Amino acid sequence: MSLSTKYLGLDLKSPLIASSSPQNSKISYLRQLEDAGAAAVVLPSLFQEQIESRDEELSSASAKESDNNTATSNYFPASEIAPYGLGSDEYLNLIRLAKENLSIPVIASLNGATESDWVNYARLFQEAGASAIELNNYYVPYDFSMSGRDIEQHFISILSIVRQAVTIPVSVKLLPFMSSLGHYVNELKCKGADGFVLFNRVLQPDIDLLTLRLDNRLLLSSKQEMSLSMLWISLLAQNQKRQFSLAASTGVREVDDIIKYLLVGADVVMMTSVLLRHGPEYLKVLHDGLEKWVSSRGYSNLSELRGLMSKIWMAQEQGGGRKSYIKMLNAFQNAAV
Ligand SMILES: Cc1cc2nc3c(=O)[nH]c(=O)nc-3n(C[C@H](O)[C@H](O)[C@H](O)COP(=O)(O)O)c2cc1C
Structure with a gap:
């Protein structure tokens, strides 16, 4: 019996992938994930803001040198927004180190929302050795003058630029709030997306009633959040001409959740919260549980049950x-x- 699968054209020994998270910026942690059975890892995102603040730092340093310019700038220093202490050069180094130290595919994550120079990092990711790129266009459409179509076209255009810059596979981590997700996915596929991750979680602040401030604390996911991803994977997997991969993301807590995602048609199942809660070694429990269930049902490989x-x-x-x-x-x- 085999758990092997394909994702973005990459051959994986199982469908279990550690999704983007802060821990994945440590080589020792990535190794633990591989040892426990991760079939691939996604690195934490490199954010557009990190790249742009680095560019600003460089140009402001050279401006200071040339005319001792004292004007203030409103950019964020890279150290303030680098999520896990990594600047853009260190990020490229992380890709190189991860590739050197792991035998599983390393997916680098590029995260931005407007069309500008940050997109060029796709090529640098490839040169550093990334096996694939996960594109994350996190954006909440607060500008009501933009139609749904405008927003889709905008992200399709970013994907096209990334696609043209690299030859490695590119996946898109989708937000669930598109008016016709299936149509949008087909268009992204036509522009060269190799796969889709469902879904990106949206920051949904709470309100602290004592201080009347927003409470932006990141909560780990709950099992209930799986249902939206299950619904859409299930519908997208039915696409007759499907030539793209589907990664289920969000809400996995136990092996049954992984099985459910495979049954609705996911090629791979990604997880972060469960690994942050129980540690990377928990992947082994999930892997063994999956193997046991698949063989107890008499399946010889995942394609017999997928979808x-x-x-x-x-x-x-x-x-x-x-x-x-x-x-x-x-x-x-x-x-x-
Ligand atoms: C602490 C933390 C940091 C994260 N950082 C990133 C990130 O840098 N880029 C990204 O695309 N997703 C990031 N995510 C989202 C996860 O990759 C994943 O999509 C999300 O947590 C849902 O999966 P889960 O239910 O298994 O946690 C992060 C999640 C957590 C909990």
């Missing part, structure tokens, strides 16, 4: 998604009385 539930899910949507929805609401009312 089995996706067809049923799509049939429900096509054959009366609204009916099922109303039925579900009624069932709750009946149970409540």
Whole structure:
């Protein structure tokens, strides 16, 4: 029995991937992940803001040198926003070191939202040895003058630039809030995206009622967050002409969650919170649990089970998604009385 799979054209020994997280900037931690069974790792993101602040630092240093300019600038010093203490050069070095120290694929993550020079880092990622690039266009559309179409075109254009700059595979980490996600995914595919990660989590601050301030603390994910990713992977996996990979991300806590994601059609399953909670060695528990379940069901490889539930899910949507929805609401009312 084999757990091997393909993701973005890369051959992986299993579908288990450690997604982007602060710990993944340490080589010792990456090694632990590999030893525990990670089939690939995604490095923490290099953010557009890090790249731009570095460029500003360089140009302001040279301006100071030339005319002793004392004007203040409103850029963020790189040290303040580098999420895990890494500047852009150190990030490239991290890619090199990760490649040298690991035998599994290393996916580098490029994170930005507007079209400018940061996109050129895609080429530098490839030169540093990244096996693939995960593009993260984190953005909450607060500008109401932009239509949904404008926003899609904007991100499609960023993807096109990255695609043209590299020959390695490129995946897109998607936000769930697009009006027609399937159509958007098809367009990104046409512009060269090799795969999609569902989903990016959106910062959703709480309010501290004592101080009347926003509480921006990052909470680890909960199992309930899986359902949105499951729904969309299930629908996208039904695409007859699918020539892209699907990575499930968000909410995995135990082996059953991984199985569910595979059953709706995911090629790989990514996780961060569960590894931060239990440590990298927990991957072994998940790996062994998956192996046990697959063989106990008599499957000899993952393609025999992948997407089995996706067809049923799509049939429900096509054959009366609204009916099922109303039925579900009624069932709750009946149970409540
Ligand atoms: C502390 C922390 C840091 C993260 N940093 C990044 C990042 O740099 N880039 C990125 O694309 N995702 C980042 N993520 C999101 C994760 O990669 C993942 O998509 C998200 O946590 C959902 O997966 P999970 O439910 O398994 O945690 C981060 C998550 C956490 C908890």
